[in-house]
Amino acid sequence: MKLFLRNTRCRILCMGFVMFFIAGCRNENSKIHSTDITVEKKNAKIETPEYLEGKKYFNQYCMACHMQDGMGVPGMNPPLVKTSWVLGDKARLIGVVLNGLSGDIEINGELYSNSMGSFATLEDKEIALVLSYVRQSFGNDAGPVTQEEVAKVRASIK
Amino acid sequence: MKSYLLVAVILFVVFFNSCNNYSKQDVFHGLNLDPVNDSLTLPGNFGLVVVSEGVGKARHIYVRDNGDIYVNLESKVEDSSLVALRDTNGDGWAEDVKYFDNYRGTGIAIDGNYLYASSRTEVFRYTFDGNELLPNLNKDTLISGFEAKSNHHPKGFTFDKLGHIYVNVGSPSNACMEQFRTPNSLGKDPCPELEFNAGIWKFNKNKINQTQQIDGIKYATGIRNAMALDWSEANGGLYAISHGRDQLNTLWPGQWTDEENAELPSEEFFKVDEGDDFGWPYCYHDRFQNKKVLAPEYGGDGKIIGRCEDVKEPLIGFPAHWAPMDLLFYTGDMFPERYKNGAFIAFHGSWNRAPLEQKGHRVVFVPFKDGKLATDKWEDFAVGFPHTEHVTGSSRPKYRPIGLAQGPDGSLYIADSRVGKIWRIIYMGK
Incomplete structure (x- = not known):
């Protein structure tokens, strides 16, 4: 009996080691899923009607290039996450949407070179909602953009 | 005591079996093979050697006849954007790595004693004095005057056997819209971008200080962006594969679904003859109808053919948005006979498939026979690049194939754009 117990313990110990090594050696794919879930959970906290409307405009106008996760396309379309272009000066951000943007920009040491068209045909309210969504999504946590702020920048361009 | 010994043995076996895939080294002709092909899936009897874990964000790659490797980089490393690698002990791993010069480009190739490399707006030429790894850094400007633009800037190039270099000059836009990538904007007609863009230009490969405007011959037009091009003597000339149009759904809301945008517009594999017109921006190739149709910017509805009747059709329409980055006709003797003179394409x-899953990260093979396509079928050659399955975000993949080269022994080299990992594929069946 004692021997049996000891063997059982051994087996459990061995299985533990097997699990440990499998975990250590598996490929990293599984980690990506856990990141996705974290992002979704973070977003779930702030799903107000305005947020959902902003998300709708984002999916319609922005997602094709900036991707569902806001991370952009390497070398081409810049990420909207952890960058002063999104989190910093709101007037500059509104200006990008109204005027478009061309030429290389550098974000966190990476260069992005695709040009962006103008979205001046969108209404002030739509731009405010979509930018508020972007500033509060993908792990971003910055204040909203108001319709008045968009109108002010639009007036300064004309 | 005996049982403790048993435990020790079991632990050893468990440890060894669970991790040996990642520590074992196989050797083939002196090359250190990766025992699990670095998690890539290759056809049977092919193996893989890791040449470098990362040289920086690679674009095109070329292997000199002495085995030295040259890579053009999209971003700077050690304030340089070209890199040369040498395997000094024949194990496949490049021990000697030297960075040089300073511009961010794409194309790179060696012809005779010259190394050619392109920035976004020029093609340069360096001279090798002998067998040294780095060429003389006093370079000549072979061609300049290409328009500076942020879209489709890569100047991929190739040579014929008669002293010419062919350079891809991509379109500055998606579909020559009056307002850049703006929903419901019509196309400019005629499209002024076609004068010095959206085609392949031919130059003298031996004459320095040429400009596109004065010396360039517009060899073929209506090509949106074919940075992947190669000359095949056995198959009668120049071939290229172009990136098809983007954003049918978002630029023409209500007319095309997300699924149609993600699947319809082919990546077009062409045989390119002088004077050919492949129809961009007026036409795009629909993969399922297998023909060119009129683009919505010019009144198209997905069915109307109109002015696209007479433009040249591709040999193969590949799945939409896979992004062909390099083309290589295999002329080596290492791979089985069926690979000879066939085309490898790095996708x-x-x-632009969003919101659907991203697809296409792979190297494919297109068999050729008797100077033409063997069939209209192509096959996967290297697939399974990490983090490319079931991803909607384009920044997820750990590696993305971008450059192809053939080594002097017939090995196939693949370069990755994320970190510049380089793999060398060898055939072990002979």
Whole structure:
């Protein structure tokens, strides 16, 4: 009996080691899923009607290039996450949407070179909602953009 | 005591079996093979050697006849954007790595004693004095005057056997819209971008200080962006594969679904003859109807053919948005006979399939026979690049194939754009 117990313990110990090594050696794919879930959970906290409307405009106008996760396309379309272009000066951000943007920009040491068209045909309210969504999504946590702020920048361009 | 010994043995076996895939080294002709092909899936009897874990964000790659490797980089490393690698002990791993010069480009190739490399707006030429790894850095400007633009800037190039270099000059836009990538904007007609863009230009490969405007011959037009091009003597000339149009759904809301945008517009594999017109921006190739149709910017509805009747059709329409980055006709003796003079294509993987899953990260093979396509079928050659399955975000993949080269022994080299990992594929069946 004692021997049996000891063997059982051994087996459990061995299985533990097997699990440990499998975990250590598996490929990293599984980690990506856990990141996705974290992002979704973070977003779930702030799903107000305005947020959902902003998300709708984002999916319609922005997602094709900036991707569902806001991370952009390497070398081409810049990420909207952890960058002063999104989190910093709101007037500059509104200006990008109204005027478009061309030429290389550098974000966190990476260069992005695709040009962006103008979205001046969108209404002030739509731009405010979509930018508020972007500033509060993908792990971003910055204040909203108001319709008045968009109108002010639009007036300064004309 | 005996049982403790048993435990020790079991632990050893468990440890060894669970991790040996990642520590074992096989050797083939002196090359250190990766025992699990670095998690890539290759056809049977092919193996893989890791040449470098990362040289920086690679674009095109070329292997000199002495085995030295040259890579053009999209971003700077050690304030340089070209890199040369040498395997000094024959194990496949490049021990000697030297960075040089300073511009961010794409194309790179060696012809005779010259190394050619392109920035976004020029093609340069360096001279090798002998067998040294780095060429003389006093370079000549072979060609300049290409328009500076942020879209489709890569100047991929190739040579014929008669002293010419063919340079891809991509379109500055997606579909020559009056307002850049703006929903419901019509196309400019005629499209002024076609004068010095959206085609392949031919130059003298031996004459320095040429400009596109004065010396360039517009060899073929209506090509949106074919940075992947190669000359095949056995198959009668120049071939290229172009990136098809983007954003049917978002630029023409209500007319095309997300699924149609993600699947319809082919990546077009062409045989390119002088004077050919492949129809961009007026036409795009629909993969399922297998023909060119009129683009919505010019009144198209997905069915109307109109002015696209007479433009040249592709040999193969590949799945939409897979992003062909390099083309290589295999002329080596290492691979089985059926690979001889066939085409390898490096697909970078999509971004414009969103919100659907991104697809296409792979190297494919297109068999040729008797100077033409063997069939209209192509096959996967290297697939399974990490983090490319079931991803919607284009920044997820860990590696993305971008450059192809053939080594002097017939090995196939693949370069990755994320970190510049380089793999060398060898055939072990002989």
